[in-house]
Every structure is written in structure tokens, then in C-alpha cells.
Amino acid sequence: MSPQQKALILLEKQGKFEVGSRSIPSPGPGQLLVKVQSAALNPVDYKIQELGIFVEQYPAVLGMDIAGIVQEVGPGVGNFSKGDNVLAHCEFSNDMAAFQQYTLTDASFTAKIPSHQSFDSAATVPLxxxxxxxxxxxxxxxxxxxxxxxxxxxxxxxxxxxxxxxxxxxxxxxxxxxxxxxxxxxxxxxxxxxxxxxxxxxxxxxxxxxxxxxxxxxxxxxxxxxxxxxxxxxxxxxxxxxxxxxxxxxxxxxxxxxxxxxxxxxxxxxxxxxxTYGAPHVPQNQELCRGSWAMVEHWLSEGTIQPNKFEILPNGLEGIIGGLERMKNGEVSGTKLVAHPQDTQ
CATH class of the missing domain: 3.40.50.720 (NAD(P)-binding Rossmann-like Domain)
Structure with a gap:
């Protein structure tokens, strides 16, 4: 049996979130398996739940922004190693979503985190x-x-x-x-x-x-x-x-x-x-976003790009539910909410 992890799961279209278990995926060509230390919330996350947009398959794992530690490197990936601290832009796909303890990322839209940046600040960047x-x-x-x-x-x-x-x-x-x-x-x-x-x-x-x-x-x-x-x-x-x-x-x-x-x-x-549509994975954006992602580590290292201010949510993945409610109610301003999936009880 595959090793299991905890994930925040949207049970059905326009349904409720619940913390559950799912298998830890393995990286394919061009992919990394990342242990998610920080996952940032975005308005699109509550809009998917509320309006039933973007996601076709349920139960679903959501979330676009992560920072964490590379656990495995898939075939054909030459610029990352196990143990690297990285940030990445996730996808509308259960194995490549943010609100879980381990996720796959596309190496083209993943960057190393400079030593002076935290996982929390880096997670505010991708989307x-x-x-x-x-x-x-x-x-x-x-x-x-x-x-x-x-x-x-x-x-x-x-x-x-x-x-x-x-x-x-x-x-x-x-x-x-x-x-x-x-x-x-x-x-x-x-x-x-x-x-x-x-x-x-x-x-x-x-x-x-x-x-x-x-x-x-x-x-x-x-x-x-x-x-x-x-x-x-x-x-x-x-x-x-x-x-x-x-x-x-x-x-x-x-x-x-x-x-x-x-x-x-x-x-x-x-x-x-x-x-606009800020997904680097769609064909129309891939070349452009490969160019910008090649710059992300340098920009963060030099301070050319400053990450957002952030607030840490309590209770790991469970805390995301209340965080999304606050965003929906207009109670968050000038700050990104960040959860720690590894803290899930």
C-alpha cells in the first residue's frame, strides 16, 4: 500500500472541506515530490468551493501556492536535488495541489528559496x-x-x-x-x-x-x-x-x-x-512563465521582488477552512494567509 498523507479534501462540487487521507504520489518525468511546509491561500480557493468552477473531479484537493523541501526528483530533472528548499505554483489536480502534506510540482515552475527567505514568505509568491x-x-x-x-x-x-x-x-x-x-x-x-x-x-x-x-x-x-x-x-x-x-x-x-x-x-x-489567467501550465503561458520562473530565485535573492506580508493560520490544514471564510467575508487586507500542513493533528 502507498504511504499515506493528510490532505484537506473538498468532498463534492460546492460541498464541504474535510481533513482526510490520501496516497503520497510519485514524481514522473520533469516533476518533483515536495514535502509542503507552507501553503498560501488565494481567493480562487474559496471561489472554487462556492461557485464550482475550474475543478471537474471530486473529491478534490485545492491550493495553488507552496513552499517546502524536495523529497524525490523525477526523471529528466537536472537542476534540483533532494533536500532543496523550493517554492512552486501548483495545479488544479489532486496530486499537484497545495492543501496536503506532500505534492508534486512541475520543475519548470519551481524555484529554489534563497537562504534568507522563509518557507512562509516564499509561499506567498507563485500565483x-x-x-x-x-x-x-x-x-x-x-x-x-x-x-x-x-x-x-x-x-x-x-x-x-x-x-x-x-x-x-x-x-x-x-x-x-x-x-x-x-x-x-x-x-x-x-x-x-x-x-x-x-x-x-x-x-x-x-x-x-x-x-x-x-x-x-x-x-x-x-x-x-x-x-x-x-x-x-x-x-x-x-x-x-x-x-x-x-x-x-x-x-x-x-x-x-x-x-x-x-x-x-x-x-x-x-x-x-x-x-488575465495566471496559470503557467496552460500552453499559452508556458514559454513566458518558464522565463519568469528562471528569474525567481535571483529576484528573491537580490530583493528585486519582495514577497507579500503574511499571517500564519493555526491547526495545520484544518485552519485553512476558517482562513477561506475570512477571505470570503473581506476580513483580510494587505496580508497573505499561510497554513502549515505538517502541523495537522
Whole structure:
């Protein structure tokens, strides 16, 4: 019989979570088996439970973000060894999901953790960073800007403004940091006033209260820059924030969204609204995300990319259930919730 592990299992579509047992999988070609030390929560996790989206097979294990220790290396993997501390972006697949004590990862979307970073901080990176990457640089799910790690990238957007709505969210925080890497200026971000210092620490050059109306925000931004705003990254993407972002956009500009578009593209002005999709595993994103994942260890080591602030949930996998409820109720701001699967009783 295969060795067993504890996992947080969604028993049926739109059903309840329960801690149970399942087999520890073995890595195939290009894969690693990782002992999960830290698993971060994301809004998509409660939306899967609530709306029944993305997952077809039940019982299901959810969770996208992990950090842990490599236990086994699959065939064809040359850049990782047993005992390496790593972070990785998981998949909608029970053997490759985060909310369990051991999971498989794709070596292409796994990176080593620098010695000065903890498992908890590293676990906050994968989905948020990938969503920011695909939104800004993706040809299919984004604005198609040249990535800063490509040979012709770097300062290509120099002195162009960008607006990031929801700068204290996980995706917003990484979008700000990537905008800085791409040479945008000014980098204008909105968030709650209590998160102003945090948002500026990520690299926002100008901060505005998220409660400003569209007209108030437009007037405030006009005092910062008279350049046309061709990129707005709406990391919140509720109908009201999409409307504000749409109003800020110049002709032929792009509004990047993390949820389906509620604004309508208008051919007269050529503005586009593009819902991004931050999964590195889908064919449209694989090449782009291989490029960004090759940079993750370096970025974290140099401090170029700062992980999110985090809060540790108690009671191992069991604690995830209450954490997802808090996120659903809007009780978490500027902070990533992180669970320790190995602490499960």
C-alpha cells in the first residue's frame, strides 16, 4: 500500500472541506515530490468551493501556492536535488495541489528559496507573481509588453505611466514591482489609506485612496502626469473598479483584469479589456512563465521582488477552512494567509 498523507479534501462540487487521507504520489518525468511546509491561500480557493468552477473531479484537493523541501526528483530533472528548499505554483489536480502534506510540482515552475527567505514568505509568491506576469507580458492573457528579463526588455517602457488598482492585494503588489522592473514612471497605485506605506514600499511612486470616485482619481492623476495612460492593471476587477480603470485609459489602452470583463471594448477608441489567467501550465503561458520562473530565485535573492506580508493560520490544514471564510467575508487586507500542513493533528 502507498504511504499515506493528510490532505484537506473538498468532498463534492460546492460541498464541504474535510481533513482526510490520501496516497503520497510519485514524481514522473520533469516533476518533483515536495514535502509542503507552507501553503498560501488565494481567493480562487474559496471561489472554487462556492461557485464550482475550474475543478471537474471530486473529491478534490485545492491550493495553488507552496513552499517546502524536495523529497524525490523525477526523471529528466537536472537542476534540483533532494533536500532543496523550493517554492512552486501548483495545479488544479489532486496530486499537484497545495492543501496536503506532500505534492508534486512541475520543475519548470519551481524555484529554489534563497537562504534568507522563509518557507512562509516564499509561499506567498507563485500565483500572485504569475498573475502579474501574464497580465503585463502575456500575448494571450495580457498587454503583451516585452518582459524585463528578455534581451530586448528592460527599460523599454521608460517614463510611461501605469495605474495599478488594488496595490495592496497580492497581485497588485507584484504588478507594482514588475512595473518598476519594466521602467514605468510614474507608478500610480490605489489601496486603502492604511496600506499606503506598504504599497510605496513595493515601488509605487504615487498613492491614492481607493475610495476616490473615478472623476476624483482622474483629476488627481492629471496633476501627477499629463502623459496618456495606456496600461491600467485592475487587481480587484469588481464592476466599479473596472469602470474607474476604463475611464482612466487613453485611446488604444489596455485594461488588465483578474476577473471577467464587465466593461465593453470600444472600437472607436480602440481600448481593450483583457482578463488575465495566471496559470503557467496552460500552453499559452508556458514559454513566458518558464522565463519568469528562471528569474525567481535571483529576484528573491537580490530583493528585486519582495514577497507579500503574511499571517500564519493555526491547526495545520484544518485552519485553512476558517482562513477561506475570512477571505470570503473581506476580513483580510494587505496580508497573505499561510497554513502549515505538517502541523495537522
Amino acid at each position: 500572485g507573481l504569475d498573475t502579474a506576469v501574464t497580465g503585463l507580458y502575456g500575448e494571450h492573457f495580457g498587454a503583451g509588453i516585452t518582459p524585463p528579463w528578455s534581451k530586448i526588455g528592460g527599460d523599454n517602457q521608460s517614463k510611461e505611466p501605469i495605474v495599478i488598482i488594488g496595490g495592496s492585494s497580492s497581485v497588485g503588489a507584484y504588478a507594482i514591482q514588475l512595473a518598476r522592473l519594466s521602467g514605468f514612471y510614474p507608478i500610480i497605485a490605489t489601496a486603502s489609506p492604511s496600506n499606503e506605506k506598504l504599497v510605496k514600499s513595493y515601488g509605487a511612486t504615487h498613492f491614492f485612496d481607493r475610495n476616490l470616485s473615478g472623476n476624483q482619481l482622474k483629476a488627481a492623476i492629471s496633476k501627477v502626469t499629463d502623459s496618456p495612460i495606456r496600461i491600467v492593471y485592475d487587481a480587484i476587477s469588481l464592476p466599479e473598479t473596472q469602470h474607474i480603470g476604463w475611464e482612466l485609459l487613453a485611446e488604444n489602452g489596455t485594461l488588465i483584469l483578474t476577473l471577467p470583463a464587465t466593461v465593453k471594448e470600444d472600437e472607436g477608441k480602440g481600448r481593450k479589456a483583457i482578463p
